[in-house]
Each structure stands twice: as structure tokens, then as C-alpha cells.
Amino acid sequence: xxxxxxxxxxxxxxxxxxxxxxxxxxxxxxxxxxxxxxxxxxxxxxxxxxxxxxxxxxxxxxxxxxxxxxxxxxxxxxxxxxxxxxxxxxxxxxxxxxxxxxxxxxxxxxxxxxxxxxxxxxxxxxxxxxxxxxxxxxxxxxxxxxxxxxxxxxxxxxxxxxxxxxxxxxxxxxxxxxxxxxxxxxxxxxxxxxxxxxxxxxxxxxxxxxxxxxxxxxxxxxxxxxxxxxxxxxxxxxxxxxxxxxxxxxxxxxxxxxxxxxxxxxxxxxxxxxxxxxxxxxxxxxxxxxxxxxxxxxxxxxxxxxxxxxxxxxxxxxxxxxxxxxxxxxxxxxxxxxxxxxxxxxxxxxxxxxxxxxxxxxxxxxxxxxxxxxxxxxxxxxxxxxxxxxxxxxxxxxxxxxxxxxxxxxxxxxxxxxxxxxxxxxxxxxxxxxxxxxxxxxxxxxxxxxxxxxxxxxxxxxxxxxxxxxxxxxxxxxxxxxxxxxxxxxxxx
Amino acid sequence: xxxxxxxxxxxxxxxxxxxxxxxxxxxxxxxxxxxxxxxxxxxxxxxxxxxxxxxxxxxxxxxxxxxxxxxxxxxxxxxxxxxxxxxxxxxxxxxxxxxxxxxxxxxxxxxxxxxxxxxxxxxxxxxxxxxxxxxxxxxxxx
Numbered sequence: 001x002x003x004x005x006x007x008x009x010x011x012x013x014x015x016x017x018x019x020x021x022x023x024x025x026x027x028x029x030x031x032x033x034x035x036x037x038x039x040x041x042x043x044x045x046x047x048x049x050x051x052x053x054x055x056x057x058x059x060x061x062x063x064x065x066x067x068x069x070x071x072x073x074x075x076x077x078x079x080x081x082x083x084x085x086x087x088x089x090x091x092x093x094x095x096x097x098x099x100x101x102x103x104x105x106x107x108x109x110x111x112x113x114x115x116x117x118x119x120x121x122x123x124x125x126x127x128x129x130x131x132x133x134x135x136x137x138x139x140x141x142x143x144x145x146x147x148x149x150x151x152x153x154x155x156x157x158x159x160x161x162x163x164x165x166x167x168x169x170x171x172x173x174x175x176x177x178x179x180x181x182x183x184x185x186x187x188x189x190x191x192x193x194x195x196x197x198x199x200x201x202x203x204x205x206x207x208x209x210x211x212x213x214x215x216x217x218x219x220x221x222x223x224x225x226x227x228x229x230x231x232x233x234x235x236x237x238x239x240x241x242x243x244x245x246x247x248x249x250x251x252x253x254x255x256x257x258x259x260x261x262x263x264x265x266x267x268x269x270x271x272x273x274x275x276x277x278x279x280x281x282x283x284x285x286x287x288x289x290x291x292x293x294x295x296x297x298x299x300x301x302x303x304x305x306x307x308x309x310x311x312x313x314x315x316x317x318x319x320x321x322x323x324x325x326x327x328x329x330x331x332x333x334x335x336x337x338x339x340x341x342x343x344x345x346x347x348x349x350x351x352x353x354x355x356x357x358x359x360x361x362x363x364x365x366x367x368x369x370x371x372x373x374x375x376x377x378x379x380x381x382x383x384x385x386x387x388x389x390x391x392x393x394x395x396x397x398x399x400x401x402x403x404x405x406x407x408x409x410x411x412x413x414x415x416x417x418x419x420x421x422x423x424x425x426x427x428x429x430x431x432x433x434x435x436x437x438x439x440x441x442x443x444x445x446x447x448x449x450x451x452x453x454x455x456x457x458x459x460x461x462x463x464x465x466x467x468x469x470x471x472x473x474x475x476x477x478x479x480x481x482x483x484x485x486x487x488x489x490x491x492x493x
Numbered sequence: 494x495x496x497x498x499x500x501x502x503x504x505x506x507x508x509x510x511x512x513x514x515x516x517x518x519x520x521x522x523x524x525x526x527x528x529x530x531x532x533x534x535x536x537x538x539x540x541x542x543x544x545x546x547x548x549x550x551x552x553x554x555x556x557x558x559x560x561x562x563x564x565x566x567x568x569x570x571x572x573x574x575x576x577x578x579x580x581x582x583x584x585x586x587x588x589x590x591x592x593x594x595x596x597x598x599x600x601x602x603x604x605x606x607x608x609x610x611x612x613x614x615x616x617x618x619x620x621x622x623x624x625x626x627x628x629x630x631x632x633x634x635x
Contacts, residue, residue: 090602099598104599107511108510109600112600113600115511116610117604120606131609132605132608132609135603171509
């Protein structure tokens with residue numbers, strides 16, 4: 001074979017080099033778009049590569065949006081960005097490709113448009129405009145001459161459309177079509193992966209936000225439960241206080257009635273005793289006068305038994321009168337304490353109330369507790385007497401019970417500005433610091449089961465509060481306790 | 494010999510150049526009809542497909558008289574291609590129909606003409622002969 005008959009290897013080598021270059025470009029695109037989950041980066045790689053290596057200057061990627069539209073999500077080479085442009089499925093080259101899910105190449109677009117437009121114009125002139133639809137402006141080159149559009153498919157599902165346009169007559173070769181289809185398939189997979197990842201991320205974000213909202217709701221719920229519990233506890237306390245006050249009022253009413261009855265029952269025989277004793281005293285005086293008479297036998301006057309009898313009479317009468325006075329005082333104190341006749345605000349002598357209360361709790365004091373009264377100048381205070389006496393009774397009873405064995409209760413009163421101050425201090429065992437904050441709570445007690453109903457101090461607190469007054473306590477273990485009450489002398493309401 | 498006529502590849506761009514083609518048919522009683530069609534589709538070297546849309550007269554004629562003449566204009570080459578064809582059959586599905594239908598639908602939908610330009614069938618014609626007429630006329634083949 002002659003040398004000149006041997007075919008040149010150059011064209012084959014050039015073709016091989018071109019193929020190698022194309023394969024390298026395709027490999028690089030595949031690597032780049034599959035190594036990221038960033039949609040914008042995928043679009044950018046695809047469109048830029050189409051321009052740089054294949055010379056396709058104008059390209060767009062549209063993704064399916066809803067059931068019958070596509071939206072331009074990326075574009076390259078356009079003076080006016082068609083980004084965000086909408087194409088209805090079934091309209092134009094891109095819409096038809098989306099509808100048919102088949103690649104489409106179109107050449108001489110302008111002429112075809114002109115031909116269809118001419119027919120349209122003729123129909124309009126023929127009065128058949130009603131048969132025509134609307135001209136739909138589509139994103140992309142307004143004067144495209146050639147276009148190729150490739151559906152982006154994942155199995156049978158349409159993801160979007162990849163479109164390349166040219167303002168010049170540019171018949172796309174089958175080879176170019178194959179290259180573009182390869183890139184489009186790669187892009188479809190990468191886009192779908194990125195969208196799935198984005199969807200998962202959005203879902204994860206939504207779940208995280210839902211979790212946060214749930215957590216917040218839980219916290220709010222817990223706060224509301226706490227708040228509601230607190231309200232219920234408060235309501236329960238108030239209910240118990242009200243019950244206690246009701247019971248106490250009932251007791252006071254009974255006590256008042258009892259006191260009135262006792263006073264009535266005792267006063268009559270007491271009057272008789274006092275009257276009779278007085279009559280007796282005067283009768284004995286008369287007998288003595290008679291015996292002083294000279295006419296009376298001296299023997300009788302000097303009779304020692306008779307004189308001893310007189311002395312005994314005097315002593316017995318004295319004791320009887322003293323006892324009668326004591327009974328009278330108790331009855332008066334009882335009546336004074338109950339004060340049923342003072343159900344409304346009255347001007348009250350607090351010292352009188354304190355003394356009456358002391359008389360009534362005398363059995364708790366007896367000989368073991370010394371009561372020291374340091375009464376200052378105190379005007380009468382406008383208050384509910386029976387309630388204030390109840391306060392005194394609670395404080396003095398607590399003081400007496402706090403003293404084991406012997407001790408002292410010191411009652412101090414004075415005016416403190418617009419307030420009357422009453423201080424009850426005992427030398428008892430005192431109150432533990434951890435109990436100080438709770439001693440006015442209903443139900444709180446350190447006295448043990450069976451001693452009282454644990455409502456005395458809470459009732460005291462409530463009564464003082466109702467009088468617009470205040471009550472404080474100071475105490476240290478084994479150093480006694482001092483309760484200080486301040487009551488407005490002339491409360492506003 | 495009509496059986497050996499084969500269309501050359503250089504007619505393909507002319508068929509895709511977007512210039513409407515002229516189709517002439519004749520009824521059985523000898524009355525001719527001329528119409529314009531948007532697509533002449535290259536099926537294979539011996540067949541072309543014409544889009545059957547709304548030119549009922551043409552269809553009626555070729556059902557009676559299967560002979561027809563198609564004129565294609567090549568502005569770039571300043572030539573005209575004349576094809577003598579014979580109606581063979583109509584297709585309403587398949588690759589050829591789909592390709593032609595897509596092209597028509599794409600343009601028609603963008604120009605608000607979807608209701609007008611609707612491919613009803615792809616009429617397949619056998620090419621009996623063709624002539625390429627240049628200006629000035631230079632060559633012809635049969």
C-alpha cells in the first residue's frame with residue numbers, strides 16, 4: 001500500500017481528543033453537582049458549563065411548581081433576567097416539553113411564530129377572534145430562533161425543564177442533544193437530591209420549631225398549673241380561715257349568750273348574797289351597839305365566846321364580800337369580752353379589753369406567770385371590740401402556753417403616730433427561725449395534735465388586717481417571743 | 494423509477510426552515526386545490542408526512558385521488574423543491590404523529606392558537622419524484 005493511501009490519523013486523533021475533552025467535562029459536571037446539596041450551586045455549575053464548554057449562551061432551569069406550572073429558578077446569559085418567570089404546563093416549547101415529558105428541538109422559531117401570528121391576524125380580521133386564546137408572554141429570549149428543551153425526569157416524575165435558546169439559527173446536532181441530555185439527567189438527580197435534602201432540613205427545622213413551641217407551651221402550662229395551684233392553695237387557706245372565723249364567731253356568739261345567761265343567773269343570787277351579807281353586817285353592828293348599852297349586862301358584853309363570834313362574823317363577811325366582788329368582776333369581764341352589743345365599729349378602750357381578757361385566762365396564769373402591764377396613754381380606738389378581744393385572747397393564750405413553768409408576760413401599750421401599739425412579750429421557749437414565716441398560715445402549729453385548731457394566729461392576722469392594722473413577730477429560740485400589733489386609731493374604712 | 498427515488502439529506506433543513514409549504518391536490522373530477530401547511534415532516538428517504546389540521550378539501554381530494562404535489566421553499570439556497578407524492582395512510586398516534594403534534598402545539602399554545610392548530614392526523618405520503626428548482630433553474634432530477 002502506497003504511503004499516500006494510508007488514511008491520516010490526525011482526524012481520528014482530533015476526534016478522540018474532543019471526545020476525551022467532552023467526557024472530562026461531563027465527569028467534572030457530574031462530580032461538581034453531585035458533591036453539593038446547594039441548589040444554587042448546582043444550577044450555576046450546569047449553566048456555566050453549558051456556556052463555557054458547549055457555547056450555549058442562553059440557558060434556563062425551570063422547576064415544577066404546583067401541578068401545572070414551572071418557575072424559572074436559574075438562568076444564564078440573559079440581559080433581562082427571566083428568573084422567577086412562570087410557564088404554564090402545555091404552553092410554548094418549555095410547557096409542551098413539560099407536558100409531553102419529551103425532548104424537543106425547534107428551529108426557525110421566528111418564522112413559525114410569524115406564520116401562526118399571520119393566521120391569527122387573518123382570523124381576527126375575519127371576525128373569528130372569539131375562537132382565539134390569549135397570547136402568553138413567556139420568559140426567555142423574545143427573538144429566539146432556535147431552542148432545545150429537555151425534561152428533567154426522575155424515573156417518571158417530572159422535576160423541571162432545562163432549556164437552551166439562541167437568537168440565531170442554530171440547529172442543534174444529535175451529538176449536542178446527547179450531551180445536553182446527559183447533563184440534564186445528572187442535573188435532575190442532583191436537583192432532586194438537593195430538594196429532598198432541603199425538604200428534610202425544612203422538616204427538621206419545622207420539627208425543631210414545633211418542639212420549641214411545645215416546650216414553651218409546656219412551660220406555660222406548668223406556670224399556669226403552678227399559678228392555679230397557688231390560687232387554689234390561697235383559696236383553700238381563705239376558706240379555712242373563713243371556716244375558722246365562722247366557728248370562732250359562732251363560739252363567740254355562744255359565749256356571749258352564755259355570758260349573758262350566766263350574768264343574769266349569777267347576778268341575782270349574787271345580789272342576794274351581797275345584800276344579805278350587808279344586812280348581816282349591819283345586824284351585827286346593831287347587836288354590838290346594843291351590847292354597848294349600860295343596861296345590858298356586863299356579863300354579856302364581856303363574854304369571850306360572844307366576842308369571838310363577832311370577830312368570826314366580821315372575817316366571814318369580809319371574805320364573802322370579797323368573793324362576791326370577784327364573781328362580779330368575772331361576770332363583767334365575760335360580758336365585756338363577748339361584747340355582743342358591739343357588732344359594729346365602736347370607740348373601744350383597748351386597756352379594758354386587755355384586762356377583761358386577762359381575767360378570763362387567769363386560770364392559765366395562776367401563780368406561775370407574772371403579768372407586767374406597761375400601759376401608756378392610749379386613746380380609744382375605733383374597732384370591732386369582740387374581734388380585737390379575740391386577738392388579745394389568742395396572743396395572751398399563746399404567750400401563756402409558750403411558758404413552761406414560771407415566767408413573765410409583759411403587755412406594753414402606747415400610741416405610735418396614728419396607730420395604737422400593743423405589744424405582748426413572753427419569756428417562753430420562743431419560735432424557731434424556720435417557723436417564723438409560717439406562723440400566720442392557717443393550719444400551721446407547733447403545739448402538736450389536740451392543742452387548739454391551729455387557726456389562732458391566722459385568725460389574729462386576718463382580724464388585724466381587716467382593721468387596716470399590722471402584726472409583727474420577733475423571736476429567738478429560748479428567748480421568748482414578742483408580738484406587736486398596730487391598729488389605726490381612726491381607720492379610714 | 495419511482496421505487497428508487499430517495500430524498501437527499503439536504504432537503505431536511507428545508508423541511509425544518511419554518512416556511513409554510515404549498516400542497517396541491519386534485520379531486521376525482523379534476524378540480525385542483527392549493528393550500529398552505531405548516532409542516533412537512535421527513536419520515537424516511539421515501540416518505541414524508543403532512544400535517545392534517547383543518548384543510549378538509551385536501552384530505553377529501555387525496556382520499557379520491559392520492560396524487561399530490563408539495564412545494565418547499567429554501568430561502569437561504571434560493572431554491573424550491575417540488576415533490577410529487579402519493580397518499581399512503583394516516584397516523585393518529587406513534588412517533589411521527591407525536592413529533593409533529595409537539596411542534597404544532599408548542600407554537601400554537603404560545604400564540605393563543607391551540608384551539609385552531611390541532612393536529613388531527615399525520616398523513617403519510619410516498620415520494621414518487623422530486624425536483625430542485627434553482628433561480629435561475631439549474632438542475633432537476635426524477
